[in-house]
Amino acid sequence: MNTMTIEARVPLDGALNPNAREVPLSSTQITDYDHRQTVGKITVDNPKMLCREVNVYYSEKHALRQVSLDIGANEVIAFIGPSGCGKSTFLRCLNRMNDTIASCRITGQIQLDGDNIYDKNIDVVQLRARVGMVFQKPNPFPKSIYENVAYGPRIHGMVNGKAELDELVQASLERAGLIKEVEKRMDEPGTSLSGGQQQRLCIARAIAVNPEVILMDEPCSALDPIATAKIEELIDELRENYTLVIVTHSMQQAARVSQRTAYFHLGDLIEIGETDQIFTNPKHKLTEDYITGRFG
């Protein structure tokens, strides 16, 4: 490997010798890794949610292994990783959406403000009012725009009277940055909006019940870049009042909107850290390989 020589004269006519120095093809790397070990600091100073040693099984399949991490108050945390890595599964654990899957079994602790959400005396209805969710495909109810936003407050009995409800709907749409676009067409079906507007309607619907945490499962994967940018801007604004957890396939998006990023791989939480650190200087080889596009 010492074939490079200064004396090797570089011809001056432009036909330069590209192999004056050899670039090594590989160097010593730690390629195997401990399945249980997460790289990076999992704790934060002011945690909103606390997850410890969470395991998820689908029938016999061990879908998520020993995941422990904190979700800080008023932060945006992004979960990234290749398909089937368990990031969506973990997200759905946070408001017990996995309960609907009969074969799904969950062990470990997930706390919201110190209460274990899998405790017997926690009602999922109350939990999901506190931990809202926005899905990959915009899924407004096939009802009017107004009804879409009013649905949550109505079923939870949050308002007294029509005036109060009107006000809440108005405020939610405003916070979702949609009010200007739908002011004149509140009675039109939610499905008549464009994809990006539908997704913001879903966000408005989620924040209408004033949740503490909002989970977003690839909220922009069905949207064009402009609509995506609007959602990302919205996420940034929402951070002031809510804690946001976002699963995304777009690493650029994770880099743009989140403060912390967690990388999942085949059911393991591989690395977690500040987003800028993850994207400039990841500690784990798997993270590095994934974000630089060397995966597979």
Next chain:
Amino acid sequence: MSISHDAHTVKQFDIQLANLRNLVLEMGGLVEDQIKNAVKSLDDEDLTLAREVISRDQIINGLQVKVDEDSITLIALRQPVGSDLRLIMSLSKAVTDLERIGDEAEKIARMTIKTYDAVSSPPSAKLLRDVKPMAKLAADMLHACLDALARLDVEMAVDVARGDDNLDQEFQSALRRLITYMMEDPRTIGHAINVLFIIKALERIGDHAKNIAEYIIYLVKGKDVRHVSMDVLEKDAMAAE
């Protein structure tokens, strides 16, 4: 830290990154030649060679522009992150330093021409005594630094950074000697100042080489070691993976 040498899923990206790195190493090789030739022209009183060095600086400048263009294209098209981003940024910064080194070589060549032009008598050998060892030191530093870049060898980069202190000391003592000569014999002042510019250029080459070594440490370790003491630099560079 981690630097991955696995191939990217997008093969074209690998090829472009390799091309960029080869271009920088190629430029490094050219710059090394330039220094050698500039010092040789001084040594041999070879004005033709000196002029050749001056004209060849254009090639180096051209390469710098090319590397910058390629880096910007890569950033725009591939949105590199992690080690890819560090590699591109480091290379892009390294070429700036390489180009400066090229400028310093050109400066030495100009001094050669100035020193050995027909008008004045040639300088005495003692004035030029320090140039040769300093030139060797500087050339070795650059050589090691380019090797480190080629192999992404952190230890070697640390050695280069450490070597800069030697060169600085050499420069200080050479400067003191020159001042002594000038005070002894004011007629030598003209030549002495030329020599001063030459050793100053050599000292600058060392600084640039050290910069490149620091970029290499950043590239491999992800730690920014600019503007820190040698101890901290060594500690960061050798930190466990």
Next chain:
Amino acid sequence: MNKLDDSAALPPTASRDIKTIVNAGLKRRHAAERRFRGYGLTAISLGLAFVVLMFANIIGKGYPAFWQTYIQVPVTFDPTVIDPDGRRDPKALENADYAALVRAGLRGLFPQVEGRRELRSLYGLISNNAPLTLRAQVLADPTLIGASQEIWLLASATVDTLIKGNIDRTLDESLRPVKDNELGWIDQLHASGKIQRKFNTILFSNGDSREPEQAGIRGALMGSFYTLLITLLLSFPIGVATAVYLEEFAPKNRWTDLIEVNINNLAAVPSIVFGLLGLAVFINFFGLPRSAPLVGGLVLSLMTLPVIIIAGRAALTSVPPSIREAALGMGASKLQMVGHHVLPLAMPGMLTGSIIGMARALGESAPLLMIGMVAFIVDVPRGITDPATVLPVQIYLWADLPERAFVERTSAAIMVLLGFMVLMNGLAIVLRKRFERRW
């Protein structure tokens, strides 16, 4: 390097080859496509032809049944016959001999007719319900007594058949249902404009009868109505509730699998088996009345339930899971999710399934035969426990009768039944559209 390039480049003939190869096969492919289209068109036209044939046949046969022949008879409401006491006692009026009035009127038309046999033939021209018609008129308006009026009386079925041209006059008299003398009278009446065809209201207002000209489908219609009402009231709520429970709430285990398999099997059970079940359980065990729409409805509910459940489950599964997730994600309980979102979206499908099931129930006769709804019932049922029959069974009954006039009525009843089928299917479409308009 050169070698590699050579082998990599396609030989220049290759592109031409693929073109000719494709072109060669192209004709065959197009021909196959045309053939397939031809088969399809043939099949559809064949099907349509049969439908047209069936409708033409039924309508052609049944259309005359909507018209009925009447004979104008001068009737004198002779007080000595109707009200010999002169007290206008309704009881006496009811029991009076109106037939005598009819007979007198007929004799007035044909004074030359004499002899018992001749006269009986003459009286036979008028349906034997004519006295009832007269009685109804008198009871409604007693001032008629003593007056004389030309009254249109219902002709007998034989006259009706003759007028509709369904009796061959050229046949030998002994083979003809209408004898020569009757033929003469009828032609005479016809010539003097005293025979007319009017719209047959009796068909829609009367129950069954042994006399074809007096037989109607009202009894069967009401029977069908009550039966279907029971079926709808029972099978729709139970079916929808079952579908919702099985699809949304029931745990998936061996028991629910078993139930599911059984429901699917029930849908394929021959309908007569349900009739036997109804006979054994509802009539023999629970002692419910025979021939009643109540039992008929119960039996048809059993038959319709699987259809509604299967259609309902299919409608529920077709509701996108994203809507369920959206509702659950908002913190809706399972019941709220189903009630507010899933059920409204599944409703059009469920309604369609139900109405198709009901249409099947409307056309069903086999199970009803088993529970005695095949009886000859003259009265129009007025409740779910009255003896009744239903349209398909009525059709089945009439189809067995030899009189020409019943053949007509059979076809007419089939037309009415088909009309209701079309109406119900139309309703299904309208309801679906109405619900679907709510996105």
